[in-house]
Amino acid sequence: MPLSWLLCLSIWRFSANQRSWRKKRRSSRLSFHIDLFCFGQHLPMGSSALPPTSSFLSDKKDVGFSSFCTQPSFPCSAQVSKKMVSKKVVSVMTPQQSERKPSTTGAVKTGMTMTEKIFARASEKSQLIPGENVWVNVDILMTHDVCGPGSIGIFKKEFGKNAKVWDREKIVIIPDHYIFTADERANRNVDILRDFCNEQDIKYFYDIKDLGNFKANPDYKGVCHVALAQEGHCRPGEVLLGTDSHTCTAGAFGQFATGIGNTDAGFVLGTGKLLLKVPPTLRFVMDGEMPDYLLAKDLILQIIGEISVAGATYKAMEFVGSTVESLTMEERMTLCNMVVEAGGKNGIVPADSTTFKYLEDKTSLPYEPVYSDGQARFLQEYRIDVSKLEPLVAKPHSPDNRALARECKDVKIDRVYIGSCTGGKTEDFMAAAKLFHASGKRVKVPTFLVPATQKVWMDVYSLPVPGAGGKTCSQIFEEAGCDTPASPSCGACLGGPRDTYARMNEAQVCVSTTNRNFPGRMGHKEGQIYLASPYTAAASALTGFVTDPRDFLQ
Amino acid sequence: MAAAAAFSTLSPFKLSSPIETPNFPSLSSSFKLTSSAAAAAAANSPTHPFGPLKFNRIARFATAAPSAASSSATSATTFHGLCYVVGDNIDTDQIIPAEYLTLVPSNPDEYEKLGSYALIGLPSSYTNRFVESGATKTKYSILIGGDNFGCGSSREHAPVALGAAGVAAVVAESYARIFFRNSVATGEVYPLESEGRLCDECSTGDVVTIELGESDCKLINHTTGKEYGLKPIGDAGPVIEAGGIFAYARKAGMIPSRDA
Numbered sequence: 001m002p003l004s005w006l007l008c009l010s011i012w013r014f015s016a017n018q019r020s021w022r023k024k025r026r027s028s029r030l031s032f033h034i035d036l037f038c039f040g041q042h043l044p045m046g047s048s049a050l051p052p053t054s055s056f057l058s059d060k061k062d063v064g065f066s067s068f069c070t071q072p073s074f075p076c077s078a079q080v081s082k083k084m085v086s087k088k089v090v091s092v093m094t095p096q097q098s099e100r101k102p103s104t105t106g107a108v109k110t111g112m113t114m115t116e117k118i119f120a121r122a123s124e125k126s127q128l129i130p131g132e133n134v135w136v137n138v139d140i141l142m143t144h145d146v147c148g149p150g151s152i153g154i155f156k157k158e159f160g161k162n163a164k165v166w167d168r169e170k171i172v173i174i175p176d177h178y179i180f181t182a183d184e185r186a187n188r189n190v191d192i193l194r195d196f197c198n199e200q201d202i203k204y205f206y207d208i209k210d211l212g213n214f215k216a217n218p219d220y221k222g223v224c225h226v227a228l229a230q231e232g233h234c235r236p237g238e239v240l241l242g243t244d245s246h247t248c249t250a251g252a253f254g255q256f257a258t259g260i261g262n263t264d265a266g267f268v269l270g271t272g273k274l275l276l277k278v279p280p281t282l283r284f285v286m287d288g289e290m291p292d293y294l295l296a297k298d299l300i301l302q303i304i305g306e307i308s309v310a311g312a313t314y315k316a317m318e319f320v321g322s323t324v325e326s327l328t329m330e331e332r333m334t335l336c337n338m339v340v341e342a343g344g345k346n347g348i349v350p351a352d353s354t355t356f357k358y359l360e361d362k363t364s365l366p367y368e369p370v371y372s373d374g375q376a377r378f379l380q381e382y383r384i385d386v387s388k389l390e391p392l393v394a395k396p397h398s399p400d401n402r403a404l405a406r407e408c409k410d411v412k413i414d415r416v417y418i419g420s421c422t423g424g425k426t427e428d429f430m431a432a433a434k435l436f437h438a439s440g441k442r443v444k445v446p447t448f449l450v451p452a453t454q455k456v457w458m459d460v461y462s463l464p465v466p467g468a469g470g471k472t473c474s475q476i477f478e479e480a481g482c483d484t485p486a487s488p489s490c491g492a493c494l495g496g497p498r499d500t501y502a503r504m505n506e507a508q509v510c511v512s513t514t515n516r517n518f519p520g521r522m523g524h525k526e527g528q529i530y531l532a533s534p535y536t537a538a539a540s541a542l543t544g545f546v547t548d549p550r551d552f553l554q
Numbered sequence: 555m556a557a558a559a560a561f562s563t564l565s566p567f568k569l570s571s572p573i574e575t576p577n578f579p580s581l582s583s584s585f586k587l588t589s590s591a592a593a594a595a596a597a598n599s600p601t602h603p604f605g606p607l608k609f610n611r612i613a614r615f616a617t618a619a620p621s622a623a624s625s626s627a628t629s630a631t632t633f634h635g636l637c638y639v640v641g642d643n644i645d646t647d648q649i650i651p652a653e654y655l656t657l658v659p660s661n662p663d664e665y666e667k668l669g670s671y672a673l674i675g676l677p678s679s680y681t682n683r684f685v686e687s688g689a690t691k692t693k694y695s696i697l698i699g700g701d702n703f704g705c706g707s708s709r710e711h712a713p714v715a716l717g718a719a720g721v722a723a724v725v726a727e728s729y730a731r732i733f734f735r736n737s738v739a740t741g742e743v744y745p746l747e748s749e750g751r752l753c754d755e756c757s758t759g760d761v762v763t764i765e766l767g768e769s770d771c772k773l774i775n776h777t778t779g780k781e782y783g784l785k786p787i788g789d790a791g792p793v794i795e796a797g798g799i800f801a802y803a804r805k806a807g808m809i810p811s812r813d814a
Contacts, residue, residue, distance in 0.1 A: 133789070135808065146655045146709070147709065147710065150710060150711075153660025153661065157660060158812070159809075178656060183656055185656035244707075245732060247708075259708035259732055260708060260735070261708055261709075261710035261713075261732065261735065261736035262660070263710060263798065263800075264736075264739050264799060266800075267739075267799055267800060267803065270809065271803075271808065271809055275803075310702040313728070313730060343702065343731060398643060494647070496652050496653060496655075497653055497656065498653065516645070518647045518706060519675065520675045525675065526678070
């Protein structure tokens with residue numbers, strides 16, 4: 001059944017506007033007017049007969065979302081046939097009005113968010129609405145040492161021992177979770193990945209064989225979400241699925257990215273497709289100049305604290321506004337990384353010149369950014385004046401347990417951890433080093449540093465920290481009395497095997513730049529984790545209490 | 555097409571103001587399928603004789619249940635047993651802590667072992683152990699939780715650990731997306747949503763029965779003598795009934811049948 005409607009709809013692709021996007025991809029100012037223009041190309045003229053949207057924009061709430069979910073499951077086919085009919089009639093009756101804006105033509109009806117557009121393209125449909133389930137073509141499937149072996153097991157069981165993966169160049173396998181451990185099963189799991197990659201001739205496998213010295217493994221990267229970006233696997237407009245909930249990090253590149261389980265991943269390995277539900281979108285408009293004591297981590301902690309750990313369940317979270325435009329790629333990754341902590345299906349930031357510049361030397365593959373239409377329908381829009389925010393923490397044991405850092409100044413801490421896909425990127429270490437340097441002080445509690453990837457590790461040891469007289473992060477960390485930066489991996493963010501570096505083996509209090517603070521997350525069930533930005537983490541290390549970074553930055 | 559218009563609820567307000575959480579029950583399940591596909595999927599639950607993963611687990615439970623004695627595909631599904639009660643936001647680290655993730659669920663021995671660690675990450679405030687020390691199975695076949703059950707990681711080890719421990723169904727007020735999805739895709743546990751807050755109504759050790767009828771889904775607590783409504787499984791039902799995403803895709807013709 002789904003196959004038949006996939007076939008029937010495949011002729012209604014966005015061919016016209018795809019060409020247009022491709023042409024304009026490199027232009028510096030890509031904004032939604034391009035999409036409006038594109039809609040003009042593919043919409044039938046007869047849609048002028050449809051009512052304008054302003055009427056339904058105003059009568060919110062009285063018609064629930066559920067009402068549209070009870071529609072026939074696949075309204076697209078009905079829409080397609082309607083278009084065909086109306087096209088015939090109108091080409092005779094109505095002359096083209098040159099002034100006519102899509103908002104008055106009924107294009108509003110087809111206004112889509114960027115997430116919906118990515119789903120539409122990936123499912124070869126012209127139009128989609130949230131709630132529809134579609135078979136989506138996957139551009140990249142990522143897996144790692146924790147879920148890879150299970151996914152491979154399911155792939156073999158379901159498709160046969162001799163089955164081949166759907167595309168050896170679209171699978172990226174990144175061992176990163178349990179690497180520097182003596183745990184035999186953990187080591188075996190990396191061996192399983194290696195055997196599979198050899199057998200299937202997987203193009204992108206970032207292997208590690210010498211566990212004693214990560215630098216002896218030129219292919220080894222480290223934390224998958226940061227490596228995916230650094231190696232050019234994140235591209236605007238694409239669909240990236242990964243067997244890790246923080247796969248949503250890649251939404252920073254204007255793509256759909258979400259975490260899936262082993263069984264779904266096993267299915268994708270064999271087919272390159274997955275049945276996915278189109279999510280409705282929550283839009284977060286962040287404006288205002290970002291104070292220099294805030295980082296993207298504060299923004300996402302603010303949002304999660306507001307909407308709760310289930311506030312975005314099944315939903316896309318789109319981040320726009322002048323503040324978001326001013327963020328670097330790494331900061332946008334931080335923002336998208338933690339949408340799953342609000343239950344979100346994906347986070348997404350529109351691609352712009354910052355994105356294109358980041359990608360310049362990382363990928364040679366063509367990509368086609370998409371942007372939300374002016375008339376796209378958002379479930380909710382939130383506006384945030386970033387200039388008024390203060391440094392935040394999430395108190396134990398939930399990422400939505402938000403508090404101002406200064407409100408927690410009496411909380412005594414035992415350790416600080418800087419690392420992970422959320423807070424272990426080059427700029428995170430730069431931020432921590434900047435604060436240490438500005439203070440001229442030494443840390444009062446053990447401060448553990450785990451660069452996310454080998455590239456980040458290199459940066460920590462080689463890049464000069466701005467305003468620090470040419471000193472590198474590693475020099476500043478050493479002067480401040482931090483632990484030596486460890487081998488890149490997920491480290492103690494999620495506890496892991498008992499011998500994991502910096503794992504919380506006692507019931508301590510930790511300020512961490514990571515993403516989760518559920519009971520037991522970093523190892524000990526009774527351990528207490530305060531999630532914070534690298535600034536706040538560094539400031540807390542200097543005092544031994546949860547500390548507002550303004551104490552040192554101003 | 556008017557229904558599409560219903561989607562637009564653009565209500566800008568500042569984050570600092572109190573938030574009304576949008577609640578759309580129809581979004582609470584991750585699949586939506588045509589009714590014909592549902593019927594086709596339900597008509598013939600496949601049995602896969604090989605492999606450790608129980609893709610047909612639900613079907614097996616359904617046929618094992620007394621009320622499903624009739625051969626009709628639409629007959630009620632019943633689960634009966636002791637319940638274990640947990641609270642809100644039970645995350646995957648509490649269901650299966652990360653140190654046990656080296657166990658590969660598709661390996662039969664390790665699958666059993668995962669079961670023995672199910673819910674071992676619960677804080678010590680939970681005085682009853684879910685799986686007794688040294689045991690591989692739990693005596694509680696029904697797990698009752700609050701809001702946002704299964705939040706956190708995408709680890710499929712979570713529903714697998716519960717399924718391997720012998721849990722047939724989870725009843726929660728709501729689910730985190732990936733846990734729900736993984737439960738459906740694997741067929742390990744039946745993820746049900748309660749209409750009320752059952753984690754406040756039931757206590758660990760209560761004897762409960764879950765009846766999933768065509769028009770009426772309910773949980774009966776025999777210990778307290780009370781009865782509660784459950785939400786219908788919704789558009790994920792056909793995938794669960796088919797026995798998981800692979801079985802469903804085979805029925806839909808997406809992928810060739812396994813004997814091919």
